[in-house]
Amino acid sequence: MSDEPKILVVDDELVVIRSAERVLKSEGYQIEGALGGREAILKMEQGTYDLVFTDLKMPEVDGITLIRWIKKSRPNIGIVIITGYPSQETMKEALELGIIDYVPKPFTPSVLLDVTKRAVEWAEGRKPAEEKAPEEFPPAMAKELDRVIREYRHRPGSLIPVLQRAQEIVGFLPPVxxxxxxxxLNMPEAxxxxxxxxxxxxxxxxxxxxxxxxxxxTACYVKGIEGVLDKIKEQLKIDIGETTEDKKFSIEGVxxxxxxxxxxxxxxxxxxYGALTPSKALxxxxxxxxxxSSQSPDEETAAVAGQEG
Ligand code: FES
Structure with missing residues (x-):
């Protein structure tokens, strides 16, 4: 990355682009603006950028579509979202797509500078996902996790709900x-x-x-879930708690x-999915x-008959 990171600010409101420009240019960042997802894609096809700051709600090509395009076509560009009050779902989707961080809208200069500095550091030190040290996870995730911890901190029995939310945010619960x-939560790690x-x-x-x-x-066990599970394990070639080699599926027993x-x-x-038979599950x-599935209908009939008998 050059000494002056190049940032593309994407928003359908010109005033947001202008204020980001004012704040960031004075700190030596090179800023360009795009008034929507379509214009942003055109700009990225013609020039190179280190970071893209994008709004989520935009007409025509919205932020999530733009993020998907960047991840596919320009995976080296780091993404930060600028957003008002995103729904939990949109935020989850954006986190899953690998955004670095987010700036709440309207933002103050210090918040914008703070997020930009962290995003630049993150983008500079970024490694491919497989090599990523477990201590590193994007600031957006850390921020969201800290927000959840703060929300539950003084409630009794907060550990399980916090862990559930953390798993939704990060996807799993590594030591970090x-x-x-x-x-x-002020409790022992153990x-x-x-x-x-x-x-x-x-x-x-x-x-x-x-x-x-x-x-x-119990109810599922009595109705023959064991046979269903065996078939799923056989088909995916993994056991409970494992993930397929292509990272497409995992199996969990609940x-x-x-x-x-x-x-x-x-x-x-x-x-x-209910009233499963092995072949329906496959x-x-x-x-x-x-x-x-390579299972024949006969095998299915046998499986169902087995459950009934
Ligand atoms: S036992 Fe309740 S859904 Fe399976």
Whole structure:
């Protein structure tokens, strides 16, 4: 990266671009503006940038679409979002897409400078994901995690909800996250670690793109989830708690998904699938891009008959 990092500010409000320009140019950053996602893509096709600061809500090509384009076509550009009040879903999507940080809108010069400085440092020291040291995770995630910790800090029984939220934000609970939570909630690291290890819904390893949660509760067990699980494991060639080599799927065993009337049940990401048979489960996994089932309808009939008998 050159001594003067080049930043593209994307917003459909000119006033936001102008104020970012005013603040950042005086600190030696090279700034250009784009009044929307479409213009931003055109600019990136013609020039090089170190960072893109983008609004999320824009007509035509919105921020999330733009971020997806950058990740695919210009993966070396670091992304920061400038946003008012994003919904939890949008924020989660942006974090999953790998943004570095976010600036709340309207911003003060010091907040903008602070985020820019961190983003430049992050972008300069960035390594490919596989090589990333576990101590590093994007400031946006750290910030969101700290916000959750602050929110729960004085509530009794806060550890489990904080861990759940942390897992949603980071995707898993590596030691660096557990440490941050222990410090924030003022409790021993060992206590956090033992809770993470005890509950099967917490994971210390990164999960695949799609998390297959298979219910191992009593109602599902009685209705034959074991046979379903065996087929899924066989098809994906992984066990519970593991992730496929291509990082597409992980399998998790859970106690009850709260849909016992539909037993046997599994969830893939946020979708629930009930009344499963082994072949139905494989068909659903195929719809998520998983290996296609080689099971014949006869085997299916046998499986169902086995459950009934
Ligand atoms: S036991 Fe499986 S959903 Fe409740």
């Amino acid at each position: 996250v557990q440490k941050r939570i222990a410090k924030g 206590e956090v670690h033992s809770v993470v290890s005890f509950y099967s819904f917490f994971t210390m390893k990164p999960r695949g793109d799609h998390n297959v949660r298979v219910c191992l509760g 106690r009850c998904l709260g849909a016992c009337g539909l037993a046997p049940v599994m969830m893939i990401d946020q979708e629930t 068909k659903v996994i195929g719809e998520y891009g998983g290996p296609v």
